[in-house]
Amino acid sequence: MTTTLIRGGTVVSATGRAAADVLIDGERIQAVLAPDSVLLGTDVAASVDTVIDATGKFVIPGGIDAHTHMELPFGGTEASDTFETGTRAAAWGGTTSIIDFAVQTYGKRIEDGLATWHEKAAGNCAIDYGFHQIVGDVNDDSLAAMRGLVDEGISSFKLFMAYPGVFYSDDAQILKAMQLSRDTGMLTMMHAENGPAIDVLAAQLVEQRKTDPFYHGVARAWEMEEEATHRAIMLAKLTGAPLYVVHVSAKQAVEQIAWARDKGQNVFGETCPQYLYLSLEEQLGAVSEKWGAFEGAKWVCSTPLRSREEGHQNAMWQSLRTNDVQMVSTDHCPFCMKDQKELGLGDFRKIPNGIGSIEHRMDLMYQGVVTGEITLERWVELTSTTPARMFGLYGQKGVIQPGADADVVVYDPNGHTSIGMPVDEAGNPTGRSHHMNMDHSAWEGFEIDGHVDTVVSRGKVVVDGGEYLGAAGDGRFLKRGLSQYLV
Amino acid sequence: MTTTLIRGGTVVSATGRAAADVLIDGERIQAVLAPDSVLLGTDVAASVDTVIDATGKFVIPGGIDAHTHMELPFGGTEASDTFETGTRAAAWGGTTSIIDFAVQTYGKRIEDGLATWHEKAAGNCAIDYGFHQIVGDVNDDSLAAMRGLVDEGISSFKLFMAYPGVFYSDDAQILKAMQLSRDTGMLTMMHAENGPAIDVLAAQLVEQRKTDPFYHGVARAWEMEEEATHRAIMLAKLTGAPLYVVHVSAKQAVEQIAWARDKGQNVFGETCPQYLYLSLEEQLGAVSEKWGAFEGAKWVCSTPLRSREEGHQNAMWQSLRTNDVQMVSTDHCPFCMKDQKELGLGDFRKIPNGIGSIEHRMDLMYQGVVTGEITLERWVELTSTTPARMFGLYGQKGVIQPGADADVVVYDPNGHTSIGMPVDEAGNPTGRSHHMNMDHSAWEGFEIDGHVDTVVSRGKVVVDGGEYLGAAGDGRFLKRGLSQYLV
Amino acid sequence: MTTTLIRGGTVVSATGRAAADVLIDGERIQAVLAPDSVLLGTDVAASVDTVIDATGKFVIPGGIDAHTHMELPFGGTEASDTFETGTRAAAWGGTTSIIDFAVQTYGKRIEDGLATWHEKAAGNCAIDYGFHQIVGDVNDDSLAAMRGLVDEGISSFKLFMAYPGVFYSDDAQILKAMQLSRDTGMLTMMHAENGPAIDVLAAQLVEQRKTDPFYHGVARAWEMEEEATHRAIMLAKLTGAPLYVVHVSAKQAVEQIAWARDKGQNVFGETCPQYLYLSLEEQLGAVSEKWGAFEGAKWVCSTPLRSREEGHQNAMWQSLRTNDVQMVSTDHCPFCMKDQKELGLGDFRKIPNGIGSIEHRMDLMYQGVVTGEITLERWVELTSTTPARMFGLYGQKGVIQPGADADVVVYDPNGHTSIGMPVDEAGNPTGRSHHMNMDHSAWEGFEIDGHVDTVVSRGKVVVDGGEYLGAAGDGRFLKRGLSQYLV
Amino acid sequence: MTTTLIRGGTVVSATGRAAADVLIDGERIQAVLAPDSVLLGTDVAASVDTVIDATGKFVIPGGIDAHTHMELPFGGTEASDTFETGTRAAAWGGTTSIIDFAVQTYGKRIEDGLATWHEKAAGNCAIDYGFHQIVGDVNDDSLAAMRGLVDEGISSFKLFMAYPGVFYSDDAQILKAMQLSRDTGMLTMMHAENGPAIDVLAAQLVEQRKTDPFYHGVARAWEMEEEATHRAIMLAKLTGAPLYVVHVSAKQAVEQIAWARDKGQNVFGETCPQYLYLSLEEQLGAVSEKWGAFEGAKWVCSTPLRSREEGHQNAMWQSLRTNDVQMVSTDHCPFCMKDQKELGLGDFRKIPNGIGSIEHRMDLMYQGVVTGEITLERWVELTSTTPARMFGLYGQKGVIQPGADADVVVYDPNGHTSIGMPVDEAGNPTGRSHHMNMDHSAWEGFEIDGHVDTVVSRGKVVVDGGEYLGAAGDGRFLKRGLSQYLV
């Protein structure tokens, strides 16, 4: 098999950093060595097939984005990234694994939803991929089907306290699913917003002709995220289920999670770059020449962007430092403005929910290192090591150690990345990066003081020198084990 | 240089485990490799000088005990372990580094205290050692001297809110020292008990002829630990100093630490095995034929053992799971009953404070893995990785990675360890282990479902096959950097 | 009109006590006077029609029981006290006003439910009575009807988070009703238990043949009371509605209420004597010769009696001291064992929920004064003054002051009351008191170090010298105003 | 004796209001009566000596200012109000009782301090007065003397955690005094600021030439108020002493008090109008033509005015609503700018600490009713009823009921009061009110939508129609009982 040496870099882990070389043999990491090793008489660098020079750069485990929605049907349209386009964009950004959500909707069978997802992904992915299972209809059949998922490498399922009539589970259903979670060890993932209450508020706003994207954020009040988070925690406490709250955006929801964690409960939280950087006032309330107040539609997602004046963004950064929130995923779910977001002109409830960020997560979080929000080690922990541990991938993914898949990113702290559409409306090149299948960027104009130089996925260099060298089908399905993060 | 391969074991880190071999070249780790590697044509195992078989065993970074008091003068006597006997016992127990406390007492110079400590330790230690500086007299001179300590590799100092007239600092002194802590990056360590209040209570008890060791625990009420902990936190908040609270034993003190940490403050806590396993009722209140109610003197230490009925022990275990307490040290400070603890017959205030545990920390904490209190990874994190990060040793210590000192322990989960005096009072062998210089064991009769098989210290096998193979002077002084654990 | 002087007693209010005489003229209090007043030349005692001697006794405002269910249909039967029998028993116990719950059930009109309640009560009551409105079906019609209630003197309505299919409101309904609460100033009362979750647990227990009354308490876990309490608080916060949580029994629910109150939210809690004195283990788990383990059925109510081992009872007493719970009502809802509680033999879910306590509330709470749980003033505040303020009756009720209705109780701290059935099963007199229409007492054997001597209701002596002197129809409907207790 | 009827008003108590007339006979209240009573044939109004018409006005118990410092020696000068001038100003403002602090300083005898205070006050006061005892030197002698104070009607003592070398008690002294507090039932009052730490900060600021009054507020950081408050709470918990924290100004200190109260501890807090209305930025940071940045000296007091940006003022108002703070006193301690405050030109540490507010407390707090911060009832509770209960005066003071001293204020909600110096610098009348012995007003320009019309002190009209009708010596010493507010 091909051997590769990543040489001269600083290997960063969740706990520290070391000057070390990484030897790859085929798809796996063979050894981590002292720099420039002459190992028992053998000059390692001289003996390998390929040497990647990482001098002055960080060598980190490939990013794991544990929350994506490729090709997700939503509100009469479908997320604009396929598994092919989405995972390729991921690779561009230093992410080498995703965990996408297979979907069971109300009245359908879990087995069929899962099969559909396997079909969508198989042979199309640039990087490795696993699945969580969305359970949109908890009943005796689906509970039986859920028990079988662990053997198929799907060790987590997601319920919704929002979206009545689509994905919504009531508390009786949640309770039953959580009992199964406790029994099987599967992780319960929760979209924690009080949907029935939010829908009343949203309808009242529309009735009052408050139909702009801004009111999407008003309707989805933080009180209803906090409430649902607390409720999920108590149901988890009652049943003994481990609980993972997705896309936490309100500081008060963090307080609830911290409260449960202080008592030793297995409760975890995930946030997304949008909740760290963007806000109700600036983005959801944006006005443009082209779109007017509908400009904000670009940032309609749920949970919504929160008020900066109320201080949620700073609090979310802090939650990353205190480990009250343990991971950063993207909730990648892109929609174009044209034909997609446009569906909600005149009624924010009809705007497809989602933002495309899969390509920029590693960069956006690295910028938090630059600005002093988090440490370099915490960056790796939040984006790769903890996601691997949380979702039963650690050892294979999330760490640079012998035996692990050779998913490695060489990140240059002296590089620079400008995010945005590569060509402006007039057709002129902008020097900005964006590879997701969208007609706009939610991150237009963000500047990053660092750069993804080289991306190795299972031993293959898929991004290097500003070129994509991989292919659809490089990525394989990941059978995951149970969470390795429980206390 | 000599090469050694530790082969076939499971390497455990703070974040996970891996089947891997560890290649040592001289005093350092050269590589971590996939098991049974044939590396670029070279059969590694066949090429090294020595192979240590770790099949079926855990391979962990050597333990770091960050809180010891060798030869400490206290109450007219001196801790019974010298640097030679104490560090040898440490090696027996899988601990390969200690950080001891150099002492400045009231009215003395820091420089002199530190020099004395270097003299005591130099050439005598079985394992590597560093120093914290106890500052017993904060004044202009000592503040000036403290600024020089970082360059000498002493990046932390300890103050006392207890022991008026001996080590005690008042709040004005603490404030000034903490300002220096903020300015220099040195860690402020704090003995957090309200000494002036406790001394009043103790005197009142003695006046009431309540003089047994049990009343040591009564006088040092948890309220006064909680109070001092809160006070230290607020002074740290005011100044911006990072704060490390030593030997936390009260659940309410943990609540204060958790409260500060939830707000993102750099506040840390350490506990000790005695606060996890032993109690006011069982140990401080013990009665023996030989010693009567003075039997409890064996366990007189400060902070004291807490009431089991009040639930402190369970809460301390939980604090280890929630990371509200980040480390386990021993506060090793042994005294014999004869001639030493005896000084307090008739007045518990005169009992030298301290328990000897340095030898048993790794075992006692491993037993927490066996009983399900903590995970295997957390065991390594609490006893080695976090101590290294906390006190500026990470990279050299606390981790198995290329370039690190070859401090490695092979731990057998199928072995067994009986703790206690090897010979009973009648002179018969007991099959129990104890190598500290004491006339009793504070841990007599504790059984551990695991065993320290082999201990490698900077590349040298110092314990193996039930034999001590090291020598006084093997250990070197550790110049430490600033904490690598701050958020 | 008739004049009466209550003379020589100690008048107790919510804030203190005074030696004072109370002059009643007709139905109202005319004056409160210095003892033995010769007022501007007139010897008051000599000039009135009647003098009641209260020397050595407490003179307090008549009790207000703000939570009763006379003749309530429940599970195929009906609460065994009519307005006549129930209010007479209330008078016996020193309670001179009740607020009962008019009932709208699912699918019915509020107006009809209220009319029915007026019919049941009119002309039958021994004491004054008001109504809250239970809203079992929040929809556009009932919301419209609710707006009219304030004018009819009904300034509070109650929703249920439990009992799906009977009284249950989902969060969308609660939100709408609370918006009306904010708009009108009506108080939202909440039965805070997560019914859908509880019903799953209950069904699972029955499936496991755990059908005894004890499992009623197991199924209705405190976690589900805590959860619903938090949810109600957040919905109230979102809408701005004042919230009153009925029959709080779990200490964790109190914590939620305290948390909201500390932030200044208008959130209130009520508890009942059963949650202060009785427990899961002792009462719900009771076994008798006659009924076996079904004995516990006597104490099946919701929220259920809580575990004494978990410490709820002590916490509830404390909540009365800290004012985190502001009132004590009874939730009086009696059922006989025969033909009523018996319906649940073999399935605890079918046991009619309720305990009869209306007669004993003043005595049981006074016993808390005797045992030092609460002060004498707090007794008056919890049982009369705050209920009056909370529900818009203050001035007319809840206080001894000129202009107020002459509802006055003379309570003898040197008297004694034995609670229980007056005749034992063999037909022998027991010397115990019980006047409710039940075939058993939930308080059998409770001894009170005090005695209700004289009860004056709107100027008429209705109980005195161990005799009932009132008549059905003495009591009138109370048109209540808005709450006078909001901050 | 003279009889007076206050007629036609609304009598307001801590729990509610009533249309009632108040009959005074001599120094006491004889009766509270229904309006316009013809009592047993006697037309009351026609029969009394004097009728005060209170139609359209509030009739409230006279204000009790429980924290004043007349003639207090401080920093080489003395508070500018004597008992005569200060109590006269109090009467002008509707305050009919004060509790002043008798002073023991370090090295002096309590008995002597108390005797001095009696001498200062006797024969000079316009209204009744009591004493707390400041204990500035806790030792065996003073502890013995403190035991005798209860019999002298002094049921509370005050300790200082600030002012080392003047009033400061260390924790050992506090502990001993609190044990006495528990034993005797005396209330421990605490000035809770960490003096030793503050003095370091203050000295450092002065060294940096930051000498303006503004830095008084910087040096006395809220962290040091919070810390001391927590410490006092824990010492009180340890000993079982009831604790009353004076002049609470930081929201974080309130959180500590709320935390203790939620657990049922007897901990109380007092705040002052300056902490509700004034701020670090606006007042301590004020600049005037006459005084430049020294203008802020007018508002130098301790605890200091807090930052409005940090939100303390709003939080203090909220604490009054939640009853986490139970009382409002003034800490009246006036100093003139000339010759007094001037002492601190060039060094804020030398500015005498204190603000004069005794005259305006009732008005300033009533304005909180007008603006909706508190209810009318809460106004009476905070300024009169709770002070009376807290300090053992209830029944005699703090309530309008038969037997109580006839201390009554007629307050006109339709009146208006302009606060400030009655004559401006040019000698022109301003129409503003100020009767304290000061050369400036700390409340210049405050406008109140209400007016103190008539003040009755022990039956004598001392203020009416804008005239002072009382005399020095009207006021008598109040022997107080133990607190009536403990739970």
Ligand SMILES: [Zn+2]
């Ligand atoms: Zn979601």
Ligand SMILES: [Zn+2]
């Ligand atoms: Zn999602």
Ligand SMILES: [Zn+2]
């Ligand atoms: Zn210590």
Ligand SMILES: [Zn+2]
């Ligand atoms: Zn120590």
Ligand SMILES: [Zn+2]
């Ligand atoms: Zn209910």
Ligand SMILES: [Zn+2]
């Ligand atoms: Zn009820």
Ligand SMILES: [Zn+2]
């Ligand atoms: Zn003070």
Ligand SMILES: [Zn+2]
């Ligand atoms: Zn003062």
